[in-house]
Structure formats: C-alpha cells, structure tokens
Amino acid sequence: MLTNTDLLALDGKPGDFTVKVRQRPRYIDADACTACGLCTQYCPKHHLDPYNEGLSLTRPIHIDYAQAVPATYYIDPSSCLYLQHETCQICVPVCQSHAINFEQQPEELELNVGAVILSPGFGKISEETLKKFSYGKHPDIVTSVEFERMTTASGPFLGEVKCFSDGRHPGRIAFIQCVGSRDLGCDNGYCSSVCCMYAIKEAMVAREHDPEVEITIFYMDIRTQGKEFDKARQRAESIGIRFVRAKVGDITPWRNQLQLTYSTFAGTHEFEPFDMVVLSVGLESPRDASGISDITGIELNKYNFAKSDTFNPLTTNREGVVVAGAFQGPKDIPESVTQASAAAGLAAGLLKKQRGQGIVHKDYPQEKSDTDEPRIGVFVCHCGINISSVVDVHKVENSVENMEGVVYHTDSLYSCSQDAVETLKKTIIEHNLNRVVIAACSPRTHEPLFQETLKDAGLNPCLVEMVNIRDQCSWVHAGEPEAATDKSQDLVRMAVAKARKLKPLPEQTVPVTERALIIGGGIAGMIVALSLADQGYESVLLEKGKTLGGNLGLLNHTLSSNETATHLKKLVVRVKKNKKIDVLTQAEIVHSSGFIGNFSSVVAAGTGKTKKEHTVDHGVIVLATGGHAHRPDGYLLEESSRVITQQELEKRLAGRAKNRAPDSVIMIQCAGSRGDDLKYCSKICCNHAVKNALQIKKINPDSQVIVLYRDMRTYGYAEDSYREARLKGVVFIPYDLEQKPQVYEKGRRLHVQFFDSLMQEEMDMTPDLVALSVGIVPDGTEDLSKLLKAPLTDDKFFLEAHVKLRPVELPVDGVYVCGLAHGPKPLDETIAQAQAAAAKAAIPLVKGSVSVDPIVSSVDEETCIGCSLCVNLCPFGAIEMIKVGKRRKARTISASCKACGICASHCPTFAISMGGFTNEQITSQIEAFGRATEKETAEV
Template identity: 50%
Template sequence: SPELGYGRYPNVVTSMEFERMLSASGPVGGHVTRPSDHSGPKRIAFLQCVGSRNKDNDYCSSVCCMSAIKEAVITKEHLPAAESAIFYMDIRAQGKDFDLYYERAKKDYGVRFIHSQVSRIAERPKNRNLVIVYIDGEGKPREEEFDLVVLAVGMKPAPEALDLAGMLGISLNDYGFCKTDGFSPLNTSRDGVFACGVFQGPKDIPETVVQAGAAAEAASTFLSEVRGTLTRQKEYPQERDVTGETPRIGVFICHCGINIGGIVNVPEVKEYARRLPDVAVVDENLYTCSQDTQEKIKKAIEEHHLNRVVVASCSPRTHEPLFQETIREIGLNKYLFEMANIRDQCSWVHMQLPIEATAKAKDLIRMAVAKARLLQPLEEPTLGITKKALVIGGGLAGMKAALGMARQGFASALVEKEKELGGNLRHIYHTLEGKDVQELLRDTVREVLSTPEITVFTDAEIKSVDGYLGNFRSVISAAGRDEEYEHGVVIVAVGARESQPAEYLYGKESRVVTQSELSERLALHPEEIEKYQHVVMIQCVGSRNPDHPNCSRICCLVAVKNALKLKELSPRTAVTVLYRDIRTYGLMERYYKLARERGVQFVPYAAEAKPELSVNNGNLELKVRDLMIGEETVIAPDLVVLSSAVIPYDNTQLAKMLKVPLTADKFFLEAHMKLRPVDFATDGIFLAGMAHFPKTISETIAQAGAAVARATAVIAKGYVSILPTISCVDQSRCLGCGLCESLCPFNAIRVVETEKGKKSETIAASCKGCGICSASCPQQAVTIRHFTDEELFAQIEALDEGKSLATIH
C-alpha cells in the first residue's frame, strides 16, 4: 500500500506488525511504541480493508474488523491515555457475541468508528506524524493527525499452500484458496484429501477449529474399521509415594506476557512467595504454559524433590490440565497441584490499580500454598461406555451428525419434534451460490431413513435425560408411547428460527414480508415477481438492538441472495437494501459486488435513525435518512422485505434437562468460544448447527462433522475416566435425611438402604463436585475431595493472615 505510506513512512505498520508490538514476546516486549522514535503513541488510526474488497482481491478477509477492535481495546489497556479511531467501510462483527464486543469498544474504551475509506496519508517531516485525509459522514473532506497508523492488510493464500495444492493435484478457486463445495465444505477435488481453515478461505479461530474437527471426522471415516490398531498407550513413570513427607512446594509465577506482568509486580510477588512456609523453590516465567517452562517445572521437581506444585497464572479452566499432565509426567500425582488465577482476578480486574493488584496476587498465592500443603493424591476410576449417540434435532445439523456417527460405526437415535425431518431446509430453496437446497434435503432425508444405524423418532420429544458421560439414559416420547434409550453421548442440534417482526407493519400489511417468505415466493411463484416495481429490504430488523444485541450473521447473505434472484426474474424491478453494515464476509463478498453490478441499490442508515414505514393513500411510504448523502429519502415501494432476526427456540427446559448453560440470547453456550466451540462444559454433550448461533448451510455441515469427531473421540475408547474431585459421604455420620439428594442439580447423590439403615452415597460418574451437598449437610457428613473443609478453612485462615503479613511496597 504505497499510497497509504507503508514502506515509506516508519509509523505506518500492518495489523500483524502491531499485533507483535502488543505481544510480550514481540520486538518491543508488549510496550507499544512508534518505530520512528520509540515513543508511546497518543493517537492511533486503524484503516480497514487494505488489500481486501478491492479490484485485486474482491473478497473480505473476515477477521480484520474484529482484529482491529481487539487491538484498539488492548492498546487502551496498555496506554490508557491513547485514543484510537477505526476507519471502515462495514464493521463485520458477524460472530457470536462479536457485536457486544464492538459496542463495548465504543462505550467502555472510547474507540471511535469513522465510516469512511481513507484515500491518502501524508507524513509531517518534523514529528513524523501522519495526516489522514478522508470524507466525513456529512460528505465534507477532513484531515486528522495521528502518531501511528495500522493497516488491516487482510489475508491471501500463502505461496507454500499453492505449491502444496499443486503437489496434491487439488483445484483452487479464482482467489487461490482451495476449491470446495458448499454442501461438502471439507471435500477437495481429489477424493481422500480434505481442506480446512484459511487454506479454504478467510475465517476466524472458531470456524477454523470447527473445520479442523470436521476434516478429522471426514478423514477418520475411511479409517474407522482399523481404529485403534496403531495406537499406543502413553507410559508414565511410577507415581511417587509422598505419604508422610513434609510438604515441599514449588511456586511458579507467570508474567503471561504483560497480561499479568504489566500490572502485577511479579518480582515482588516472587520474593514474597519465598517466605511462605514449606515453599522450597519459587520461579517466575514469561509464559508458564510454554513447553520450555513445563520442562523447567519438571527439572525443579526433580532437583528440589518437590511434592506439591502451585502455578500462579491465568484461568484453571484453560491450563490446569496442562500443568497436571506435566507433574504426572515427572512422577507426581496430578492432584498434588493447585492454581492461583492472578490474571483474571488481579491484573485484568484491577488494571488501573497495580499496587492493589500486586497485594491481591500475594493473597491468592498465600491461599494456594496453604491449600497445597494439605493436598492428597487422588485416583481417577474408569467406567465402560455405551457406544451409541442421542441426536436431538432432525434438521440439517442433526441429520448430518447422525449420518456421521453411522459412518464412524456407531448407532444413534435421531429425535425430531416436527412430523418431518429437515428443519429450516424445508423452507430454503437455493443458496447464495445458486445450489439447489431442496435436492440436498431430499438426498439427506433419504440417506438418513435408509441408514440402519439410525433410529428416527419424528413428532417426538425428550422427556428426560439422566446419567453421565458414557452412560446416559433418556426417555423419548413418540407415537403415544415412551421409550427408554441408553447412549454414551448427546449431540444437541435443535436449530433456531426466523423471528416474527413486531415493527414495520408486519402482520398488518400484506405487502410487508420476511426474507423467508420472499424466498418461497421466488421459488414457488416466480411469475408474480414481475408485478413489483420497487422492492425494499430492511436489514437488522429485531437484531443488533437492546433485546437482541447480536448480529444474526446470515441476514445480509440472504438479502443479497434474494436481491440477485429478484433481478434475475425481473431485471426491471428496482431493488433497494437499507442496511447498517453489509456483512458478506469471506468469499461471499463477490455476490455483494455482483448485486451492485446488477443494479441493486444499497443505502446505509444509522441505528438511531431507523427507517419509518407508513401507508399514505393506500400506498406504502418509506422514509430513511441516507447516510451517504446526509439527507432524508422517501421511497414508495410496492413490497417491503424484512431481514428479521434469527432467534433460538425455547431451550430452557432442554438446557435444564441436560444441565448445560444458555447465553443471554438463549442460544446454547459452548465450553470455550474459540478452543472448544462444539463442546459443552458438561462432559459427553456436544453442539451443532443454529442451536449454537446462526450460520450458513456449509458452516452447519462443518459443525455437525466437528461434533461427530468430538463424540467419536469419547466413545471410541470404550471407557471414560471419572474425575475424583467429587463428593464423598462419611456414612458413619450420615442420617439418611435425603436433603443432599433433593438439592443435587446433577442427580449425583442418592439415599440407599444399608445394613445400618438409610445412608447417602455418591454416583461418581454424575458428580461434578459443585459442593451443594457438602455445604447443606447438617451432619457435615459429605466432603468434596480436593476441596475438603480442612483445605478451604486453611485458605480462609491464610487470607486472614494476610491482613498482618502482606506488605504493599
């Protein structure tokens, strides 16, 4: 981008170069500075769509908008006085909860968003500052001066990837990405070779992880008959017996780049930890989760004969299993480990209070050490697995998931609440690319019904789900009778639906329809289209508002698809799309361009100035303030099409039954947005399709494949390890009152008859160690292993000690 100064002006950098500046392992150690004079920038401009959405690369790179927003937010955390401005064409925050992050950047971090494409950048020779020339929202030319400019340069195929494609003999598309089919999104042009990630096209981390799982599932289908024949069990050294040993605790404190070290005074915390009782060694690390630090921990355990380990770093949810595995590999029981979360609970929440954050980090480490002294080795029992799946939902995701399980050699029950399979596919007729959806529907239903491993229940409901990973038992109600079904895993694919708009005269005026209703007219009554003189589409109806703050992801794609179909059937019909941001992400940008070339008009409007629709003398009248020209425009359409929000079904009862969480929008909440996008926090239950969040057909098929891959990985082993951090009943103290049984949200504790009368016992595989039973027992007869009363009281007493011991320097 020579016209934007890259390569000529030192203070113009790419988004990737700026990302490295923000990183603690980068060239400036996470301290954002200008390349020209190494001073901290006060005003930073982010320029979007540099190298994307132009005549050379007419596709969207999908991730640049959110990357810029993230970088602006992190910059504000690093440099509170810095101001950031993002120059954009459309903000493409189409991912799950991305719009919430976008709004947070504006409101909480003061990031400015300027709807303008920058044409020129000039450098002031004296101070090396950069002057940006652009057209503002009122159509007037403006100049602003910035200390640093960051260019969102987008993605393109790597030369090495092109060479690999040539060696494998697989086809590429016009952009040089791998050519795939929308209905077989992982398949390349060569059988047995599958594509995923950015090699296939620009995409974010969650979609990449999903596609990786789906590609693994597709590949493993060919290997299912020989599954496990070449696997070797990992061998561990014999576990050290630490019984009777005086605690020797190693404390490892993480800088986490500057996530922790930029706020918490880690060297001071390190010196403090040295003085804690039974601490034999203390070390600080840039990234404690790195492979080299794992080796340092192992070496310290050997050299100092450690028998307990404490890591003070980030969330146990992310990295505790890694550290447990590390100490097990050197001979310590994995439960002789404790973690203090000094990132989330110190540096992140107290980023403006470094002294207090440092003091709190000392408190948390002192408490962790106090608990570590009392930790005892625990064993993980194993249980057998029922090698069947329950798939809830008979739409595209559910059907593809059931077929995937069958290809892997496992039976499943496919439960659909409607009388027919197909879900939303029954109301979709063609894709943006022009593919026949009804043919996909017919072929998929036919394959499902002819697959012997799949038992289909239609017009059915799930009445109950009991049990745990590997050993679930569900009751399916269908055809007037209840049937019990035993299975090892669950795949949730219940879908979502188009909402019914409560505005723009919908339901009161026959000339106002939804995109789904227009799609049916275009497919089933194409002869009617020529009568329309002017069709207007309104985007973001019922979404990106306080009630539904997120984008529905697919609405812009559907609008462009239907607009192109309108123009195909009736070229003389005027089509206008009123929008806030057009979100034709990835390779679908070409269809947005094609629609403009075909004469479809796109008119932007502001969220605070929504279009107004009324009936005047029997005619529809639509008023909208066009942001391009800065004036109100009056349109007289004869059909108004609403791109209404995609909303979930009422999932509350099913979520309670499965004991899985929902988002604020009532979609199902995955275990981790980026790293575990098809898993739930509840083991053995997986997620696919629009029950997770709105998505396209190809994205739905990929997520179904990823869910199958995760489910298969669980049940193919034939057994499951049970976490020992669960409740344990001292039956000598138990009175059998049943309070614990009545309160347990997981049905994991029950009262049974024993020789000494009624007593409670824990169902180990169902217990999640939540502690409700332990906290409520009037006899103190229930203990949670690894979180015993003794350990918890030790932590509380250590916190109290800190009032006199901890010193703030």
C-alpha cells in the same frame, strides 16, 4: 510432531498414502536442549525477530517465545555466522548440555498415512498493497499485526504503545479497515471476515494500556457478524472509540503527525491529523498455496484458497485429503477450531477400520499399596532465575530438614525439564518415598506432569503436593526477597503437613453406552447422525416435526449452489436408509438423567393414539434444535400482503407467478435485529437479501431494487455477490438505528419512508413489495436448558464450554451443540459445525469408558442426615439422593462432579469431603502455619 519440515510429495490413495517430507536441521539436539537460553546470551550476531514482526532483535540461535512447543532452541541458518561464514561457533562450548550440533543435515522421511488434513493457514498481504496506504513511507504507519505485538504485555515493548518516529505516546490513533480485502486492486475481492473484530479488540486493548488515547476506526461496513460480536462493538463505542464510515484516500506526513484525507458517505471530504495509523490487514491465501496444490493435486479457487462447496465445505477434489482453517477461506479462531474437529472427524470416518491401531499405549508399574509411614521428599525448584533471583532456595530447602516425615530434600534448576523429571522418578524409587512435595510454579500448568511422574514411579498420582513459590512468592514479592523467602518457608511447611495426611485416591472409570441421542432433524442433526454412522456409531435422531429437513426445506438455492433441494432429498434418503440411525419423528424429549457415557432419556414420539414413550440409553447428546424466522412488529408484516420476509420472497421468486419479481422492491435489513427486538446480528440476512436481489434482477432486469441496511455483512466470498448486485443496479442505502425506515399504508399504497444518507434527504417511496430481512430465534432452547442444566447466552442460544477452544461442547460433559441452536449461521458453517460436533461426540464413544478425575466429593453416609441441601446447591446435578435402608442419603455421581466444593462447604454435618482437600488435610495445613506464627510472636 515434525517441525522445520516441508511437504515434498503425496502419492497413493485414501487409506494408503505415501508422503515424502524433508526435515530441515535445527542444529540443536532437541532431546539435550534444556531451553536455558545461555546460547542466545552469548551469540554475537543480531537477527530481526520475525515472531515480533521485526520490531525487536533476537539472535540467530533463539527460541520464538518462552512457551514455544517444542521447547527447543534453534538456529536460523540465514544469519548464523558459522553457517554463513564458517566462523564463530561460540555457542558450542557455552551450551552445558552439548546440544549444539552443526553436523545436522536435512533428512528426508517417507510416511505412510491413511488420510491428510491440510491446515496451512493464511498468508500476509503483499508489501505492494501496503504501499498504497503509504506503508514504509513513514515509521508511524504500522500493520495491525505489528500493532498486536506492540500491545502485547510480553511483546517487545511490554505493551507500551509508542510512535516509532520519536518514541512519544500517540494521542490519536486511526485504524483503516479493509487493507488488502474487498479490494479488486490487489485481486482480493473477498472480505477477510476477521479484521473488524480484531481492530475493535486492538483498539480496546490500546485503551486499556493508555486510557487517554483517542481511537478512530475508519470503515465501510462493520462486520461483527459472529456470535456475541456486536456486543464487543457496543462495548468499544461505550468507552469512546469512534467509528467513522468513510473511505481513506490518502495518508501524508504533516509536521510530526500523519494527515488523513477521507471522504464520507454523505460526500464530504475531511482532513484529520493522527499520531499513528494502523492498517487492518486482511488474510491472504498462504504464500505456498499453489505449491500445496501442485503436490496434493487439490484445486484452488480464484483467490488461491482451497476450493470447497457449500454442502461439503471441507472435502477437496482429492479423496482422503480434507482442509481446515483459514486455507479453506478467511475465518476466525472459533471457526478454525470447529473446522479442525470436523476435519478430524472426516478423517476418522475414512479410516474407521484402522482406528486404534496406531496408538501407543503407555504402561505404568503396579501402584504400591499405601500402608507405610509417610516418607516425604521435598523438591525446591529455582525455575532458572525466576524463583532463585528473589527467594533463597537453599534456605527454603534446608528449612524442612527436621520436619516430621521428611526423609529427603533437594533443589533443582528446572524441576520440569526432562532430565529433572527422570531424576525425580529415580529418587522416589531409590529413597522409597511415598509422598512428594514440589515447591516450584503453578499446579495449574505443571501438576499433571508431576502426577504422571509419580505414576511412572509406582505411586498414586494424588500423593504429590505442589507449592507455588514462583507466582505467590518470587513474582508478587519481587521487591522483598526476605519476606518472599519467609513466605516460601511457610508455604512449604504447610504443604509438608498436608502431605503427611494425603491419601491415595482411586482413578475411576465408567463404561460408556455407545449410542448418541441427537435432538433436531434439520441439516445439522442429519449431518451429525451420518458422520457418527460413518465412524461406526449408532444414534437416535429426534425430530419434532413430521419430516426431516428443517429450515433447509425452505431454501431454494444458496449464493453458491442451485441444488439445495436435490441435496436435501439425497441426505434424507441416506439418513433413512442408514441402519445405524433410528429416526423418531414428531418426537420430543420428556426427561433425561445420567451423565457423560451413561444418559437415559425418555422420548415421546408420534401423536394421538400412536403416541408412545421410548426410553433411550445413550452416551452423548447432540443438540441441533435449530431456529426459526423472527416476525417483528412495526413493519406491517402481519397486516399487509405486500410486506413479506426474505424467506417468503425466495419462495415466491422460485414459483411461476407472473408478477413474482415486481418493478420496485425495497428490502429492509436488520428488521427486528441488532437492537431492535433482537439484540444480535443473525449473520445470514445480508447474504439472503443479496441472493434475492440478484434473483429479482435475473427475472426482471428493469426492477428497481433498493436495500436499506445498517452494515452489509456479506463476509467472505459473499462479497463477490454483493459487488455483482451493485453492478447490476441494486441500490444499497445505509440507515441508522435512530432513523429506522417507516413502513405504512395510505389508501391502497404501501409507503416506505427513510432518510437517504447518500443524498442527505428524507425519502418517501411507494414500492410494490417490501421484503424484510428478519433475524433468527432459537427453538426450544429454554426447556432443554432446564432439562440438561446447560446454560444459555442472554439471547437464548446455547453457551459453549469455551468460545474459542471448545466451540461445540457445552459446559455439561457429554453434551454438544451445533447449527442454529448455537447461533445464527449459514449452511456451510452449520455443516462444518455439525461434523465437528459429531467428531467431539465420538471421542467418549471411542474411548469406551470415561475416566473420572480423582478429586471429587464424597459423602460419609454415617454423618449424612439426608437434608438434600447439597442436591439443590450442586450446579452440575452431580449429587443424587438414594435410600440406604429406610433413610435417605446423598451420593455423589463421580462422573458428573467437577470438584467445585460447594456441597462440602455447605453440608451442616461436615459429611461431605473433597478428595485431596479433606477437612483433616486443610486443618493440618492451617495448624502448620499457626505453629510458626506462635513461635515468631513468642520471639518478639
């Protein structure tokens, strides 16, 4: 990890690039700094904190935030008194670990790399654009990023929202959308795709902080097109956040408030006072985009983001250089994470031969056998002043003095600092400790570190017991230091009791079958198969239809590419020719069992006499089952030949029929979506409508095309096409769900009745053709969900393991998802997601084995009565019944076990115990607690 580092030059070719970088000095030795914070306290100079958007002051010598990585302070040379004026240096003697070093100089490094991933993020909207919205003229006009810092509980105002002008709590807040987006005035013609969602989020968070605050969001279209995003908008509306479709013309100070002038779509002008105005700023290309382009030689698009195309969304014109994240185009976190994994996969495919050569393997000393009597060491942490300002750490430490088994105890300022960890290791060896109790913070964050230390010292990692005297004592009982100290002593005594009973648990590894099973032969499935093949792995690709291609075969062109068919053809050929891909058509999965690394599935392929069942052993499963167009009722779709879907219209427009682009066409968006039959937004239909409208205008420029919509969600660069359609005379008229357009036939004419919200009148038109923008429903997810025990969302799409951080993994280990099975999305996003799923699926295959967390359940065969209650209760399918002699017994499949403990708590004969949490261990803890209580009662 090279921070404070600039890229200077990139030469060479894929597999062998030479990179020049320059690392600017931190002026602090990273290895010596303990992040104690003393230097910041002593530094006399103020410095606007850029991390808090300048809303607070810090010092030139500082750390951005407590959890920062690397956890090392640094000096900002722009305001340091010594670096600017050669005075001061007060920090140097203050630092007890002598970490400050003003002698540090910039260092140039040359690195040899095989591939480059560019993920420089996005830039800020310029001050000039913000000025158009009176930013800077009044202190109560803030950007959404400033507002975000304001609402953050750990931010400069501890989450308190107040007006900068006089410190009052704002009673009324206005959000203005599309600041620096969808605006040719600042050359940002695109939609930034994320502002609608973050505005809704910030509005809801502000309401949490102050339930009285009234919030209005002024918007053109609410673009909550992502998975489950519409639900967030509904939640916001249900708690009273007001959405007003209007263009804000002016913001002027008025008394102690801000007066907003806005014009609604119905043509009225309104004035309304607010206490605070938040500008929802868009994402701009990174400020140094052209510099990056000059250095790396990659091309940019007209908005200065990296140039990309639909079929290869992440590759650039320079081979070996790929892009990911907002630099590829404005996008949200889940999509950035998806692209990041995809980019990693692409780089891995490029460097297949060199895989594993650069990895540093860590060796551990031989684990000591556990035969001796317990020798427990107790380490109590001050956590700076986090614990010791409330809890009497020395009293807690001394309380263990005469406890059975305790041979060593000490305290430490920061148990987790690098030097303290090293001391811990030495102490374990020196005093021959075989059990360790650490009274500090949360095991959720720090247990892995101490387990690692035990391994380094030759002990089994399961022989450490952590006590959380920070969260559970000093934090929650901050006002009662004595009680907090008593409780700490109780908890430590209990942990010591448990430590005496701790047993080493073996770390298990299970070998992996290096093959993937991919379900679905559409674009997503094919991309997964090809990416895995590029990385050197075999796959079996199942397609339920007769041919590969899926929905892509139904498309003629996309908004940015005319070569859909050629691409598809090439792709199918590549898949069929690839020796690592085994394609089975008319195939379905019948049965699947096993766990990550070791699945076994039965697949039925072919029809009639040629139907055959195959058994496939595989290590991972990728679900790319796709979806199909929904056919809603109530729009005469099945009854009238003049009512068709956008997909059918696209096909018709691509044909040769004379009247393929008739003189009047009405398109109805969200037909059957967003609360109609389907509850969700299908993300692609707005683009599809714009694409077809443009095509009609191309064939028949005089055609009257009317698009009835609720919100036009042409996010990202598709906004350009939306603008083009308007310029070419396509008419866009918004409607509400309460006033849906009615389609009916009278005599031989087809009628569409709707309320024209622009003219404010009821309309009844007789178009030649009605095109419905219908939603997407997933294919066969319910059956697969049961088969694989993989959960679905309410809308029947697969539910990912973590919406933002693990967007292509399912909660079941070894199962991945991409494409429409995950949620409706356009082609480029599907391709990137498929590449990401392939990269993630390759991880267990690369490792060759899966290691199992030692804390799993285990069944004592002697006591098990074979009732199979646990098998039915286990939510992960991690317990199976086996025959031992003539009796049925339960057995844990360790690799699938998530250690939830449901089985152990329900077993009628206590035959199941959880590693690290055995009945014996927990009972001894309770007894240890009870002993003191008895003593106290006796004293009273």
